[in-house]
Amino acid sequence: MKRNILSILGLVLLLNLSTLNVNCAEIVYPKSNNVTIDSPRTFFIGSVNPDNKLTINGEPVEIHPSGGFWHTVNLSVGENIFKIDNGKESKTYTITRNNSNSNPNKTQLTEKKYNKPITIVTNENNIPLRSTPVDFGINRLQHLQKGILFRAIGEYGDFYKVQLARDDYAWITKSSMKELQNIDLKPVKIDSFTYEETPDKRIFKLKLSQKTPYVLYDNNGLDLTVYNVDSCPFNKYEIHINPIVKLFGFNSYYKSDNELVIEVNNAPVIDKNCPLKDIKITLDAGHGGSEYGAISPLGNKEKDINLAIAKKLQTKLQEAGAIVYMTRDDDSEVSLSDRVKKSNDNNSQIFLSIHNNALPDSLADRKATGTETYYFYPQSRELAKTLLNTITTDLELKNNGAKQQSFAVIRNTNSLAVLLELGYIINPEDNAKLMDECFQDKAAESIKHGLENYLNGIQ
Template identity: 35%
Template structure:
């Protein structure tokens, strides 16, 4: 009798705490997408089974699940059904509409046009070496009223003539044609008439002077007649500045700058004056001290920008800030000078994060994140730790961090990879973006849900940073 009573109590206890069906992604039951696939994320209680369109979903040991599926054109209906051991059934219906009609369709074809002068219509117009609005193709940032020779278009980009067989690309929306003033002559009856539009004539852009600034020797200054296109390319050891279209069309002036260890630099152009500043290293092997190393920790996302959401419902922004605080305390314990772009749950724009790091004259910038995948990828096939860098000088830091983090938290080491994220593009600091684990992969869930995850992540970042400094000195 006592055993029966205990069994009844056990069943009542578990039936009263039975959880509702939890699907953490998609966040809405009515979704319109322009891809050919989608995935579902969520968690499954030990006392229940979940089916998606009658197909049993197998969770990981942490009870997290992901389900990846292809989509047909138009409406796709998914019934997600939970059945528990007491016979209770709950079903959620998701309507996913695949609509590619609004997806940008580009014809990858160059349309040549007669050469004309254009000018940039705003500051920081990105000059690229390919007509693609992404990736590792940035050459420089042009100020407003930079004069450009445009000879054609491709998709949403205008092609810029730089030299023989050398071209750059800017967004067509960022430039406007420079009107050509047509000459007027007198006709036979003494009336003024406009001539036919003249052929394109190149106007020379002359270097007036160049060299180190006498008041500030850290500045190397090139003064030209007007703003002109330039590129700034680094291989991690030196920076090559190229200035285009000078005394004659296609002429290039180049200058190499040796970066040294912990190389950082900046460049600005205004009214034809190009200032290149190679920043001195704050640390050397002979006088090294952690106190001279300024580190900015960037906890990704925050406020109404949640970031990724994991299978078990964890919000990326919360994990990021927890790790950031532990890393700050650890670095300060070892006498590093440390700053944070955010110290609480608040939204901080990407530009403000960059500006903050520059204002602190940071040597190192570490942005902390957890990874996710686009809906076109299968979450179950993506796992591990990866550290991104943009500037070649940061590659070795990214590698050391990936090595030590993966050891500490037990993830697959995916190494260092170059990528164009806004917070790590600046050359004024050595910046990396850390993706510790995949929130969307059920197999990574036990790692990031561990109560030791933040501590171990901070330890891995600290060890990687120390290794990088010691090997670079």
């Protein structure tokens, strides 16, 4: 009898605990109940039993039918206390906002001009040459290899100011450079300029007396400017490479100490009845492994949704005749450089990175939803726009525009490259769609449709 009573009591306790878990609000952001956030606002993202009511400091929280919620709160400088209450129990969060304007040690940077130029050299590969002394954004003029000499005429913060030609200047990070003593930088000489063509690309080779800075710019074709060149106007050698039909990716590098190589990919010949046939496409499912990406109100990890859509798309593209490479096909962690390398090593013609979006705390008051695409080089703008317009029309999603941005995976690839943010995973409505397998399949079909639309329009 005693054993039966104990069993019944245990069952009642288990049921009560189960009920408590159902009623309890699960908060996925902020990530702990005591955090510091340097922003005038933030949000609480999480889930609750949709039949329950929820308040945060007495304000009602809008709950999606799925149970997900996203609630914005303002932060005062100092300690902010938030009480989350579902009517049966409550949780308390403490969020501290620092005064970002009260740093007495902050010094105003000014540009320093050298009395005499110094010679510096790149000490590693993939060094960005920038138009402004800011280590962020689309101010990258070119990525350069190790061993390229510059004339530095000044500095600003962590950057050298370099003189490229008589009237041309740029910026490069000090940490990526080595100062050379007692070396006077002299103009280089052009020994020869040659051209060859293969079935896949055109190759331009410029033999120089030594490595020198250059910029290759996508401008309805390619504008090549080689700097510090002897016997050229303003010490720069300039040519324009016309596209054949349309630019479809390019690459530039020094093959040896003195040979600059420019490779320009030919646009594929498209079969209008089967536009994806034999097109090489690399699909990049964003994040993976310990890199979760954004977390949804319902606790879904962005990395898993990205991969699910990418695998469905892989199948559809292969059925349509495309040659598909995956940067990952399981829950593995892949570096940004390895994602790029996979695409470049396979001579992909299109690189598509699949993601789902989130927002920083500072934009927490925006109820963001919908789709956007990103490109870095202008050659990929039309692909980004076509994909975006097709997807938002097919799936009836908000069109947030095709935008230029300096993401590593679309900046360092040698092909057309686009990063897709299909939806805002932190938005409960978008979250409910993105976790639905039927929607994922429709999304994959729509992405395929967008690729077909683009390819059919290039000739």
